[in-house]
Amino acid sequence: MTIDGDELQTVAKRARLRLLKMHFDAKMGHIGGNLSALDAMLSLHHCVMTSDDAFVLSKGHSAGALYIALWSKGLLSDEDLETFHADGTQLAGHPVPGWHDSIPIATGSLGHGFPVAVGMALARQLRTTPGRVFCLTSDGEWQEGAMWEALIFWSHHKLQNLTLLVDLNGLQGFGTTHDVASMADLGARIRSFGVQVLEVDGHDLLGIARAANNNPGAVLLLRTKKGKGVSYMEDKMEWHYHPMSASQYSLAVVEITGSESGNES
Amino acid sequence: MRAEFCDSLVDLAGIREFVFLTGDLGFMALEPLQSALGPRFINAGVAEQNMVSVAAGMAREGCQPWVYSIAPFCYARPFEQIRNDICINKLPVRLVGNGGGYAYGSMGATHHALEDYGVLLSLRSIRIYVPAFGCDVGPAVRLISDRIEPSYLRLGRTELKDEKSLPPYAPxxxxxxxxxxxxxxxxxxxxxxxxxxxxxxxxxxxxxxxxxxxxxxxxxxxxxxxxxxxxxxxxxxxxxxxxxxxxxxxxxxxxxxxxxxxxxxxxxxxxxxxxxxxxxxxxxxxxxxxxxxxxxxxxxxxxxxx
Structure with missing residues (x-):
């Protein structure tokens, strides 16, 4: 790791503020799932991945958090972020292909990124290409049959160069995952396919990094909160969709900075 | 045409990037290819959606994947995977549907492919290859192998008894x-x-x-x-x-x-x-x-x- 805990917290705070600003400026929703996934992407990009590694965002509706993670690494600029969702942008609401080395594949329809990541890992294993593949899925995404097809295939081929992270925030588009189509206990179900499963605090950046670095070929179930860091959004399904009003945005900034002025420190 | 298809692919086995995925089909036909490719011959099981996405991921890493199944299981079941993972990402995955049209005959409607290339052409980036004669398969396979964009090969059954007098392969x-x-x-x-x-x-x-x-x-x-x-x-x-x-x-x-x-x-x-x-x-x-x-x-x- 090249970054210590204090620095990481500073990065995470700046990233959370920038994510909120980007969504507010663009008047876009999907902020809840972005806030639940942001820490995992920051952890991977700052503490785990090397230039040989690849990251696939299977839950493509958290594209904003991915753009912010890349911004926090200096791989996207403020000018880039200002185009989020705008006409002529490459920073669409779900990742589009062919414009950034750190976005290997277009995603957005759930249940696609994971099997593509499995293919990438298999290709690397066959060709003895260095580097690992990391993939982040949502929890509702596991209602897609293709996820289980990919899980069977991954387990069968024993691909140790793939790490799968699941953003287990418990909320999906129109209800809780428990109420819509329960997959409890998801960890046990995945484990029954012969894959190692660990439960991790999805907002503990160093904990995520330790789990990812020490457990190749594992699934990390990330216990997360939708809307993490903004009290009125946390665990609220409506923040899957709502854009923030000006007053809501101001309140969110205050909560994260701890200051009325919105200054970071 | 499966024999010609298999022979043509065996000829390409020396290409290191070449990988072949089958949806658990090819028994009594593709064994020579399996032998030639070793671990690069992948039976992805009865899971066509995953097979197509895996192929897209492999193409993204520089492999040259071929995906094989009975035609409707190749283009219809995994249509969104073809659309999103292959075509939107412009990845050179080579789809092969065996049994174009009514070729599977009394096996029933689920095994027929009556709308395959119409559906795939709507994705715009896929080039379609429909060999008419057994001798077309080899040239088509070589052309598809060289492509850097998606392809679909529709295989059928050779019907012309004597192919000697045919003009050379051309679109x-x-x-x-x-x-x-x-x-x-x-x-x-x-x-x-x-x-x-x-x-x-x-x-x-x-x-x-x-x-x-x-x-x-x-x-x-x-x-x-x-x-x-x-x-x-x-x-x-x-x-x-x-x-x-x-x-x-x-x-x-x-x-x-x-x-x-x-x-x-x-x-x-x-x-x-x-x-x-x-x-x-x-x-x-x-x-x-x-x-x-x-x-x-x-x-x-x-x-x-x-």
Whole structure:
């Protein structure tokens, strides 16, 4: 790791503020799932991945958090972020292909990124290409049959160069995952396919990094909160969709900075 | 055509990036390829959606994946994976559907492929290859192997007994001269048509063109010679074991109309589906749909008399 805990917290705070600003400026929703996934992407990009590694965002509706993670690494600029969702942008609401080395594949329809990541890992294993593949899925995404097809295939081929992270925030588009189509206990179900499963605090950046670095070929179930860091959004399904009003945005900034002025420190 | 297909791929086994994925199909046909490729021959199991996405991921890493299944399991079941993971990302995955049209005969409707290339052409970036003769498979496979964009190969059953006198492989080939109109044929049904037409006098048979490749970056251009012959013809027929919707009949006539070409009286011999609700061999389905050799030639002869 090249970054210590204090620095990481500073990065995470700046990233959370920038994510909120980007969504507010663009008047876009999907902020809840972005806030639940942001820490995992920051952890991977700052503490785990090397230039040989690849990251696939299977839950493509958290594209904003991915753009912010890349911004926090200096791989996207403020000018880039200002185009989020705008006409002529490459920073669409779900990742589009062919414009950034750190976005290997277009995603957005759930249940696609994971099997593509499995293919990438298999290709690397066959060709003895260095580097690992990391993939982040949502929890509702596991209602897609293709996820289980990919899980069977991954387990069968024993691909140790793939790490799968699941953003287990418990909320999906129109209800809780428990109420819509329960997959409890998801960890046990995945484990029954012969894959190692660990439960991790999805907002503990160093904990995520330790789990990812020490457990190749594992699934990390990330216990997360939708809307993490903004009290009125946390665990609220409506923040899957709502854009923030000006007053809501101001309140969110205050909560994260701890200051009325919105200054970071 | 599976034997020709397998042989052609075995010839490419030396390409390190070449990987082959099958949806648990190819028993008693693809074993030589399995031996040639070793771990690069991957039986992905009965999970076509995953197979296509895995292939896309492998292509993203620089592999040259081929994906093989019975045609409808190759293009219909994993359609969104083809659309999103292959085509939106412009990845060079080579899809192979065995059993175009009614080739699986009495196996039933779920195993037929009557709308495959129409559906795939709507994705715009896929180039379609439909070998008409066994000897087309090798050249088509080599062309597909070299492509850097998505491809779909529709395999059928060789129907022409003697392929020696055929002109060399080309996307458009005139396989027989004729003076009674122009007939454009897609797929192995060309074999039976050619054998029948060879027994007719020049004056009473159409010129027969075989179309083997279409779509992709080059769209649907007709060669100048075909356009010339159509413009001078009293009759244009298109034969395909595919539904009208999205088929080459629609596309070719659209092309002619769009570019201001004269369209002579037009026959489109195409698949209707299952008019009687009954099932049989490929030949039986062709007869029921009026796309067997007898129906085709009696159809155009009746039109001439009228």
């Amino acid at each position: 458009w080939r005139k396989v027989l001269e004729g003076a009674a109109g122009v007939m454009i044929v897609i797929g192995p049904i060309a074999g039976g048509i050619l054998e029948y037409a060879r027994g007719l006098l020049l004056a009473s048979r159409p010129a027969i063109w075989v179309l083997t490749e279409f779509g992709g970056e080059s769209g649907c251009p007709l060669p100048a010679q075909v356009l010339q012959e159509i413009s001078e013809s009293k009759q244009l027929s298109i034969v395909e074991e595919h539904v009208v919707e999205g088929g080459m009949g629609q596309r070719l006539v659209h092309y002619l109309a769009l570019h201001g070409h004269k369209i002579p009286p037009f026959h489109h011999f195409s698949a209707q589906g299952y008019p009687s609700g009954r099932y049989g061999s490929q030949a039986w389905h062709r007869r029921e749909n009026g796309i067997d050799v007898d129906s085709i030639f009696s159809g155009i002869a009746a039109d001439e008399k009228a």
